[in-house]
Amino acid sequence: xxxxxxxxxxxxxxxxxxxxxxxxxxxxxxxxxxxxxxxxxxxxxxxxxxxxxxxxxxxxxxxxxxxxxxxxxxxxxxxxxxxxxxxxxxxxxxxxxxxxxxxxxxxxxxxxxxxxxxxxxxxxxxxxxxxxxxxxxxxxxxxxxxxxxxxxxxxxxxxxxxxxxxxxxxxxxxxxxxxxxxxxxxxxxxxxxxxxxxxxxxxxxxxxxxxxxxxxxxxxxxxxxxxxxxxxxxxxxxxxxxxxxxxxxxxxxxxxxxxxxxxxxxxxxxxxxxxxxxxxxxxxxxxxxxxxxxxxxxxxxxxxxxxxxxxxxxxxxxxxxxxxxxxxxxxxxxxxxxxxxxxxxxxxxxxxxxxxxxxxxxxxxxxxxxxxxxxxxxxxxxxxxxxxxxxxxxxxxxxxxxxxxxxxxxxxxxxxxxxxxxxxxxxxxxxxxxxxxxxxxxxxxxxxxxxxxxxxxxxxxxxxxxxxxxxxxxxxxxxxxxxxxxxxxxxxxxxxxxxxxxxxxxxxxxxxxxxxxxxxxx
Numbered sequence: 001x002x003x004x005x006x007x008x009x010x011x012x013x014x015x016x017x018x019x020x021x022x023x024x025x026x027x028x029x030x031x032x033x034x035x036x037x038x039x040x041x042x043x044x045x046x047x048x049x050x051x052x053x054x055x056x057x058x059x060x061x062x063x064x065x066x067x068x069x070x071x072x073x074x075x076x077x078x079x080x081x082x083x084x085x086x087x088x089x090x091x092x093x094x095x096x097x098x099x100x101x102x103x104x105x106x107x108x109x110x111x112x113x114x115x116x117x118x119x120x121x122x123x124x125x126x127x128x129x130x131x132x133x134x135x136x137x138x139x140x141x142x143x144x145x146x147x148x149x150x151x152x153x154x155x156x157x158x159x160x161x162x163x164x165x166x167x168x169x170x171x172x173x174x175x176x177x178x179x180x181x182x183x184x185x186x187x188x189x190x191x192x193x194x195x196x197x198x199x200x201x202x203x204x205x206x207x208x209x210x211x212x213x214x215x216x217x218x219x220x221x222x223x224x225x226x227x228x229x230x231x232x233x234x235x236x237x238x239x240x241x242x243x244x245x246x247x248x249x250x251x252x253x254x255x256x257x258x259x260x261x262x263x264x265x266x267x268x269x270x271x272x273x274x275x276x277x278x279x280x281x282x283x284x285x286x287x288x289x290x291x292x293x294x295x296x297x298x299x300x301x302x303x304x305x306x307x308x309x310x311x312x313x314x315x316x317x318x319x320x321x322x323x324x325x326x327x328x329x330x331x332x333x334x335x336x337x338x339x340x341x342x343x344x345x346x347x348x349x350x351x352x353x354x355x356x357x358x359x360x361x362x363x364x365x366x367x368x369x370x371x372x373x374x375x376x377x378x379x380x381x382x383x384x385x386x387x388x389x390x391x392x393x394x395x396x397x398x399x400x401x402x403x404x405x406x407x408x409x410x411x412x413x414x415x416x417x418x419x420x421x422x423x424x425x426x427x428x429x430x431x432x433x434x435x436x437x438x439x440x441x442x443x444x445x446x447x448x449x450x451x452x453x454x455x456x457x458x459x460x461x462x463x464x465x466x467x468x469x470x471x472x473x474x475x476x477x478x479x480x481x482x483x484x485x486x487x488x489x490x491x492x493x494x495x496x497x498x499x500x501x502x503x504x505x506x507x508x509x510x511x512x513x514x515x516x517x518x519x520x521x522x
Contacts, residue, residue, distance in 0.1 A: 073387025224501025388517020
């Protein structure tokens with residue numbers, strides 16, 4: 001048979017986790033194929049990360065960072081994952097982002113790296129590139145991948161499903177073998193062709209799921225693709241109920257919702273009502289505006305309900321000098337100005353929005369999933385680091401650290417794996433030529449977003465979750481029958497994955513009766 005790609009390692013995703021894995025393997029002489037559904041490889045959650053990445057502060061220590069992570073995670077963090085990140089994080093930043101990629105982080109007056117304070121941190125330890133840190137990191141990583149002879153980058157290719165012999169092989173005796181992954185079906189969006197990509201090892205680095213909610217800071221591709229594919233392949237998934245809502249997304253009817261970095265509050269800005277009255281001291285007297293994100297987001301939610309308003313505000317003008325605002329937050333300044341808000345003079349309208357999935361595909365300390373030869377890194381994975389609520393600026397560092405660890409483990413085990421026989425994996429069966437009606441896809445996606453926002457959002461109840469599950473299962477049945485009779489497109493694949501991911505999150509929320517971290521049940 002033809003119509004297939006063979007590669008040593010297949011990496012699905014081009015954010016910090018996938019790119020770090022790819023570079024580490026390629027530097028070791030291992031050919032890798034990196035795939036993204038986006039037409040531009042930098043179109044990732046990493047690119048939009050504003051605040052920064054944890055490094056190490058003055059008088060800092062792994063123990064102190066670990067203490068902050070565990071406190072933010074509501075005591076639910078995996079101790080081994082916390083230890084690994086706290087000990088290996090600064091080294092990874094130095095060796096990859098500073099030495100290998102040369103990210104232009106901001107410098108202080110003395111020439112040292114500028115350190116910022118963010119919510120939940122006991123001291124300044126966040127390094128940044130103004131308020132576009134993720135952009136600087138992502139551009140550096142993409143340039144390094146583009147220049148590497150051992151990396152093949154496929155843009156505009158959507159992963160349809162993971163290839164698992166127990167599900168797909170024409171050798172039916174494969175069902176008696178331990179579950180494993182041998183690659184993925186990939187849709188070439190330009191041609192409409194679905195090809196098999198056979199790999200010795202496969203790495204999921206597909207990012208988050210924020211787009212299953214009505215309000216989100218995530219780009220359009222963050223619809224839970226990796227999570228849904230992993231579940232269909234029967235990989236273990238944990239902590240899916242812990243979806244973190246960022247407290248401060250810019251709010252304007254008709255405006256693109258963008259994140260207003262936590263570093264803004266770290267610099268001194270306060271959350272206020274339209275009259276300029278601060279309120280966080282009423283909800284968390286100790287940390288006030290720098291309380292962990294779940295506390296701040298729920299506090300805003302309560303204030304909006306109590307006053308029957310659509311949003312609250314961030315006040316920079318009263319607390320942060322104008323030149324500091326322009327120097328540290330130029331991107332936010334420009335974005336808000338497009339909608340008539342001058343953050344140096346006006347109150348900034350904000351609302352909570354779905355931001356980060358603390359749970360995901362279970363992995364061990366090396367990024368291994370419960371499926372042989374399948375790894376997961378970054379937001380799609382759950383190392384247990386974040387517990388029930390992520391500490392600010394740990395996500396980029398987690399992707400960096402586990403990207404390196406997964407590459408290290410793959411490098412030492414790759415030679416023991418044979419390339420699966422592509423002839424045993426069937427070519428993709430085309431079941432219909434009709435193109436899915438875009439209006440139907442848009443409507444179904446809108447229904448998912450509204451169900452998740454209203455019933456599985458910041459505050460959850462038993463009846464809301466039960467209603468969500470009924471509605472989502474009914475919708476999934478419709479979408480699956482639609483999926484099997486229409487020509488494959490990226491939007492159709494995304495819709496299928498979004499409804500499955502919504503069910504995964506809602507089921508986890510239903511099962512967990514105890515409020516903790518960013519999972520809050522009344």
